[in-house]
Amino acid sequence: MTEHSEDRKPEGEGQIIMPFYLLCDVSLSMTGDMDELxxxxxxxxxxxxxxxxxxxxxxxxxxxxxHEARTVVPLAAPEELNLPALSAGGGxxxxxxxxxxxxxxSTDRDRLKSEGKRVYRPCIYFLTDGEPNNTSYQATMASLITKEKNxxxxxxxxxxxxxASAQTLQTLAYPDFGENNKRGRYFIAKDGASITDVLQAMVGVLARSILQSASSAxxxxxxxxxxEPNAVSKMGGSFV
Incomplete structure (x- = not known):
């Protein structure tokens, strides 16, 4: 794992909270993979x-x-989470x-700050099995996600x-500036890797990432x- 300090550390004396968001593709093409997910x-x-x-x-x-999105598990500590059974459908x-x-x-940060917490820069893990139906997400990235606007x-x-293609995954990984070890990452399954292989590898690497982040706090x-780009077995990785 490569570690990154935030550009601006949380201010104040309250408990630090490190928020992680898992964005999971549940479109129709994922139907056969939902049990594994x-x-x-x-x-x-x-x-x-x-x-x-x-x-x-x-x-x-x-x-x-x-073709739409919803929060199925609101931001909470692991001991407070209730995971629903996910199903697939749509574009x-x-x-x-x-x-x-x-x-x-935005809402989570305001709530946590009102409780006296210090909120660290969020981290997104984005999982998809394919290409989007359009490229409008690039404008969304530019207007809501990037440093220039956020x-x-x-x-x-x-x-x-x-x-999924490496070219599309590369446009999602962020930040796309600074030294290599401070940039976003993208990983794509190697030829022949099954959904089971990929998800099992991801579970381990995500758990380690979150634990290392918590330990640093x-x-x-x-x-x-x-x-690191070579950290996920059955997947090839790269800095953006």
């Missing part, structure tokens, strides 16, 4: 529950998307989940398999730890 999310949840430090410092949310549009994240994080811009790590030097 639900299983993987459950395994990730169990791994996080096994680390008390994570419950103190990390909050997690799940946003699903097809694929990347703009709705990005807009949903932006709206939700001082609280997120780190984005994109994962793709089946029909506990030590008083909060850092977002993103996976």
């Amino acid at each position: 639900n299983k993987a999310l459950g395994q990730l949840h169990q791994q996080l529950l096994g680390e008390p430090i994570i419950n103190d410092l990390v909050m997690l949310s799940v946003i699903t998307f097809n 694929t549009d990347f703009s709705p989940p990005l807009r949903e994240f932006h709206a939700r994080f 001082a609280a811009y997120p780190y984005i790590c994109a994962f793709g398999f089946r029909d 506990s030590a008083g030097t909060p850092l977002v730890a993103l996976p």
